[in-house]
Every structure is written in C-alpha cells, then in structure tokens.
Amino acid sequence: MAKAKTKKPQKVAKPTQAEVEEAVRTMLRWAGENPTREGLIDTPGRVARSYRELFAGYEVDPRAYLKRVFEEVGGYDELIVMRNIRVVSFCEHHMLPITGYAHVGYLPSNRVVGISKLARVVHGFARRFQIQEKLTAEIAHTIFEVLEPRGVGVVIQAEHACMTMRGVNSPEATLSTSHLIGAVRDDPKTREEFLRMTMDHHH
Numbered sequence: 001m002a003k004a005k006t007k008k009p010q011k012v013a014k015p016t017q018a019e020v021e022e023a024v025r026t027m028l029r030w031a032g033e034n035p036t037r038e039g040l041i042d043t044p045g046r047v048a049r050s051y052r053e054l055f056a057g058y059e060v061d062p063r064a065y066l067k068r069v070f071e072e073v074g075g076y077d078e079l080i081v082m083r084n085i086r087v088v089s090f091c092e093h094h095m096l097p098i099t100g101y102a103h104v105g106y107l108p109s110n111r112v113v114g115i116s117k118l119a120r121v122v123h124g125f126a127r128r129f130q131i132q133e134k135l136t137a138e139i140a141h142t143i144f145e146v147l148e149p150r151g152v153g154v155v156i157q158a159e160h161a162c163m164t165m166r167g168v169n170s171p172e173a174t175l176s177t178s179h180l181i182g183a184v185r186d187d188p189k190t191r192e193e194f195l196r197m198t199m200d201h202h203h
C-alpha cells in the first residue's frame with residue numbers, strides 16, 4: 001500500500017453569512033446572470049442553507065456515533081452487513097455530487113452497535129468534500145478503531161457528476177471502491193463472504 005499523506009486539514013476562520021451570499025451572487029454574475037432579478041433574489045440565502053445541510057459532516061464527529069455498544073449478543077459472531085446505504089457526497093475537485101450506495105460490514109468481537117449508526121458514520125463522512133477512496137477508508141478506519149471488531153469491510157459504488165454530466169461525459173460510469181481491514185481482509189473465507197454479500201449487489 002502506498003503511504004498516504006495524513007496531513008490534518010487546517011482550521012480556517014468561517015466566513016459570515018453575508019460573505020457566503022455575496023460569493024453566490026458573484027458566481028451568478030460570472031455565469032451571466034443578474035442576481036437582482038426576482039427569481040434569483042433569494043437564491044444566495046437558499047444556497048447557503050442548502051450547503052449547510054449538504055456539508056453538515058463538518059459539524060459532527062462520526063466516532064461519537066459508535067460509542068454506545070450492546071454486549072448481550074447471545075454468542076452472535078458472524079458478519080454483520082448493512083447494504084445500500086445511500087451516499088450523497090461532493091467531489092472535492094469540482095464540488096459536484098457523488099451519489100451512490102455504501103455497503104458496510106464488520107465481524108464483531110462480542111459487542112455490536114445499533115445498526116443505524118453504520119449509516120450515520122457514512123453520512124458523517126459523506127457530507128463533506130471528498131474523494132471516494134478517502135471516504136471509503138475513513139468509514140472503515142473509524143469503525144475499526146472505535147468498535148474494535150475483528151474486521152471491517154466497506155464497499156462504495158457511486159456516480160460522479162463531474163464525470164456523468166460534464167468533462168468526459170460518461171453517464172453510465174460508476175466507481176467501485178473497497179476498503180477491507182483485519183479478518184475481512186486477511187481471512188479468505190470471511191473476505192469472500194463479505195464481497196459476495198456486497199459486490200454482486202447492483203443498482
């Protein structure tokens with residue numbers, strides 16, 4: 001595996017609401033629009049509100065979702081796989097949507113999390129500017145580090161609007177990424193089972 005750069009993103013001061021709205025007006029003028037016409041007058045405020053929602057991942061710590069665990073599992077020790085978690089993310093190169101599905105699984109070591117928390121972790125990292133590889137790895141590492149299961153697997157299949165609606169214009173292209181850790185990566189039987197439960201799943 002190539003050595004990943006792990007430089008922490010620098011904290012930068014947040015612009016004001018007025019500054020964000022002015023930036024949107026600048027983009028509209030740049031596109032050729034008149035931002036004072038009736039249909040556009042409230043657009044900068046709407047864009048700011050909608051971005052607040054789409055980039056809510058910066059406000060959350062996905063690790064916190066995995067803190068509550070259940071240990072009464074009746075000896076359950078097989079793979080737990082949540083499929084088809086809707087992914088809505090944003091490509092950090094073009095600020096265009098990445099949409100698709102994540103399949104998240106882990107092999108528990110005598111404790112489990114509430115299943116909704118797997119989707120919460122996905123959304124927490126997805127609602128940021130991303131590349132798909134990093135999104136996949138962040139989800140897997142977080143589950144592995146906080147829950148301490150025997151293994152983790154994350155598969156994401158997604159479309160990149162920057163490829164489907166512009167640039168290379170390949171509307172049907174989807175990108176598959178996977179990040180496997182521990183027994184899901186190293187135990188051939190577990191790996192095969194996880195990949196069978198996820199990879200053959202089409203949308």
Ligand SMILES: Nc1nc2c(ncn2[C@@H]2O[C@H](COP(=O)(O)OP(=O)(O)OP(=O)(O)O)[C@@H](O)[C@H]2O)c(=O)[nH]1
Nearest residue numbers: 091092093094130131132133160162163166167168
């Ligand atoms: N590895 C990776 N690349 C991505 C992802 N999302 C978008 N990209 C790519 O990021 C690259 C940015 O390349 P540039 O050549 O700087 O950008 P560009 O001139 O707009 O490239 P085109 O999209 O080919 O028109 C493009 O090849 C995108 O397809 C992602 O999640 N992972």
Ligand SMILES: [Zn+2]
Nearest residue numbers: 091093094162
């Ligand atoms: Zn892109």
